[in-house]
Amino acid sequence: MRSDPADYALVAPRNLQDAVALLSREPGAWLPIAGGTDVMVLYGAGKLAARKLVSIRHLRELRNIEEFPEQIIVGAGCTYTDLRRHATITHEFPMLASAASWTGGIANQNRGTLGGNIANASPAADSLPALLAYDAEMLLISVRGERRIAYGNFHLGYKKTAMAGDELIRAISLPRKFSGYFSFARKVGARKAQAIAKVSIAGLGRMTNGAIDDVRIALGSVAPIPLRLKKLEAALIGRNPQFLAPGDLGSLVTAEIQPIADIRSTEEYRATVAANLVAEFLRRLGEGADSA
Amino acid sequence: MSDAEQPKIVGASVARKEGRDKVTGRARYVDDMTLPGMLHGGTVRSSIARGKIKSIRFGPHINWNEYVVVTAKDIPGKNCIALILDDQPCLADGAVNHPEEPAVLLAHADRHKLWKAIDAVSIEYDELPAIETIRESEEQREIIWGTNNTFKTFLMEKGDVEAVWAGAAHVVEGEYFTGAQEQLYIENNGMIAAFDARDGLTVWGSLQCPYYVHKAMMKLFALPEEKVRVVQMETGGAFGGKEEYPSMLAGHAGLLAMKSGQPVKMIYDRMEDMAATTKRHPSRTRHRTAVSAEGKILGGEIDFAIDGGAYATLSSVVLSRGTIHAGGAYHWPSVRIRGKAMATNTPPHGAFRGFGAPQSLFAMERHMDHIARVVGLSPAEIRRRNFLQPGQTTTTQQKVSDEVNLGYLLDRALEISDYDAKRERFAAETFSSTKKRGMGMAAFLHGAGFTGSGERYLDSVAGVEGCADGTVRVLVSSTEFGQGTNTVLCQIAAETLHIPYESVVIAQPDTTAVPNSGPTVASRTVMVVGKLVHSAALGLKQTLVAAGLPGEAYTAEQFRAACGTFVAARGALKSYARYQAPPDVYWDDEKYRGEAYATYAWAVYIAEVTVDLPTYSVEINDFVALQEVGKVLNPILGEGQIVGGVAQAIGYALYEKVVWDHGRMRNNQMTNYIMPTSSDLPPIRVYFEEFGNPHGAYGAKGIGELPMDGPAPAIMNAVEDATGMRCNTIPLLPEDLFAAMKANREERLAEVTGTQGP
């Protein structure tokens, strides 16, 4: 344990209002900590730059899941376990539920939160590709009120988000329009459990009369931010995926991604496996398979 | 043996002796212990691989008066961690030879104040060029150790190697590499030391070999035997990683304790333990084998090289075992085996379960499959034709006196694993599938106990004590770290004395209270030390019988009473037994020839794998581990040893890659150094054959290390069976398989199109 607790302030505001008031008094000075599964790892390694932390884990306002006919609003403080146990999420947003099941082990799933996963903004974060594919919207809150931002516009660069220094993620809104879609999610890690993703995919697609009329292909760990392959998606509309040449598909995928070499994997491996995962998604979509 | 003579306690899965403490959280590991006035210690380490120390500066913003500071000049005795060559400094003195080399020690009452202080000590160096690999070391562009960077060499010759090439139908060559592997015991290294000017040094720690630490501390502190006391605490895994390193940590904690006058606790965190302590030696093996048209090995040359890191430590012994095992379970009419241990500027490599044999056996078993393909025989048949038979001699010219029948073991393993039927099925499905399946085997041996004259040199002693209340205490320096030492030695004593298992306990290993039964290594504890416990127990029984205990059929109550009477009348009731070398075991240290080990365990392992081509990942679907081990003294513990060892070896083959950055382990966290989780492991099916062993307690052979030798080559053989890819380097990560398949495709494309290859 390489940090000295004597050097760190941790406060636990009584409610969400007090929390955002604190952030607004000193924007950027207080680091929110929810489940701690990211922050405490840095802290234990002596690498946590922030010295003032505000605990938001106990705030009940952040832990609701509200269902409406057109959307479901998931509190940012919901844990991965909360997501896995929620019937609507497992039925209508299975890729989010599976991402939650791939994150760490049970103990970390009990503490880690969706909001924390998003705010930490690691390009390898497990839930992010699914949120992109599902057209999530971020509900951000501050003393100035609440604003919505499309998740696709939330990540600006490596570990850089569109959040202002005095904002918290209050909730994530998911449109309930994917029931008829085929979904395909895969995580490739160094081992089957408790692994950081080397490449991950969340794919959603719908075919009508043998042709794709909507498709979303989101990948993690192949760029500084999670991304959707928008050019490839556009090129696929109206096509039958079974008639795509593998070579063409491969180069279309690699054209939109910027994988890196790091301590976990190599550039070429990531690029190749990303293309393979996209190919498998499209193959199954074309076969009319049930969601995988 | 009649019914009355059949062992009842030995051979049964009696409860783990210290099990209740472990499941209730009462077991005391070193970090669970505190002493009054205890300080916490930390280490300032080298940030470069090699160089001269120009200056050591203690930065501002730290009140250094609050800290105890120790450097090399505080060492009262010799600045070395005494082991074999005594070349490893306890603290760097003017120069460093590897990253993370300890240079300055600090202690403070508040554990949390240490790291800021460690970060505030800056060392300036005159950096020197460093050696990072076996190849660079051989090339001798820099001399970093001795005169030629070579810790040790061995040359073993049998028969006439020059004569075999002419008559050979095939000459088969191969080169095989294994990487470093971190022991990854879940309990990090830790030690508590207390120093008293009158009583001397006492250390309590997580360790395997109390007397190794004892010997090293005597030299470091220039203290006589009776002024050093070493006590083993409950130890959370070791696997060799706590064979020699604890001496370093004991020295550090001891120096801080001596300087401060207060007890000092030093517990490594995971990052420090992984970066600074020992790992399995990386290796390179080259084979050149002459084979007849019928697939019989006529002879060959084996060159085995290991990377020892910056100091000699145990490398000569790892080299020895690796060299002796390099020929595997086969008959070599002629062979020349050269072994060498090279120096590099990395933290010294050390003991890890298998100790050189997993390295050279990986090469041998991959090479056998290669020979099979060249000759046109199956992997099973090539082995069958070359297996050692009783009466034949090994590569060290040891006559195989065991009733070994490797052919029978192979047949049984093939049957249990459904090898032939599965391979047929896999071959049929292979064309259409993105998943390729394959089967692979490994046949091997593992010599138990210290090599050659090693056991004679150790001269181990074990004791057994009868207490006033009739409890019997086993007195050994052999340590428990999960493998079952406590349980099995108590079973042996109980069986020998015909008393209940529950009335036998084992003394905590404390050098003031137990004799030196040798280090807890080399798969020797049950076989060698167990036999000493057996002898000592017999001695105890004889003493009691001479004092009036009825000769044969006494009851437990009578035994208890006899102990009470004896102790009341005559004082302590202790019986000791000293190691006696078997009369038929001779070893020539000069020519490296003779009976290398008193006994060998034999095994055939079979792996079934699925390779997922889109992600290049290898999954093991089934694993059969069949071994002949003399006698299984405790079935649950025995099975646990095999399954645990196979799991570690699966990590060795497919997951555990040390990422080196100029001699420093870059992935020194559990997030990035990948050991298999339960989700990654197949059901591991364990089978034992028991042919007995005259040299071991109740017929047992050592089994602790055996399971480490076979899985890696069996898995890689299966990967080749599945994909056709001949990968000879482990670990094989998906990235490595991907790169190999890509290079292979490009090569073949170049051949076909007549263009330049990669």
Add this chain to the structure above:
Amino acid sequence: MDGAVSIAKCDVTFTVNDELRTVHVFPMARLLDVLRNELGLSGAKEGCGEGECGSCAVLMDGVLVNSCLVPVLQASDASIATIEGLAKDGQLHPVQQAFLACGGAQCGICTPGMILATVELLERIPAPTPDEICEGLSGNLCRCTGYMQIFKAVADAAQRIAPR
């Protein structure tokens, strides 16, 4: 330098093994360290300090958590169960009995966390399948056993608690 926030120790109250306890600690002290050093409950172990190995696992309000990742302030008013509280009046919990019977503990360092993970699993899923056992324990690393005898212990414990 950060703003004028004085960092002081504070009182944090929670229940441990059914006993109400108050500790006077820095709010960012790790729950693991508080249990071990303030309360003398050394059953939870530090194997990695980063939530990977599970040897620090405890139950917090019935839920399995890695105590090396919990700042003690967040344990305020929680009900914590550690390995020390499992056996009642000297009687081992069925999970402890099963681990003893099946060889589920070798070196023992992962055992407290592994046992608590098993207790939590069996409370959620009284008759788990092999896959569910595997998933329930996938956050607890064991270097000694290769897991098989641990899984046998879990299945054995399930039988002891709710015989079928």
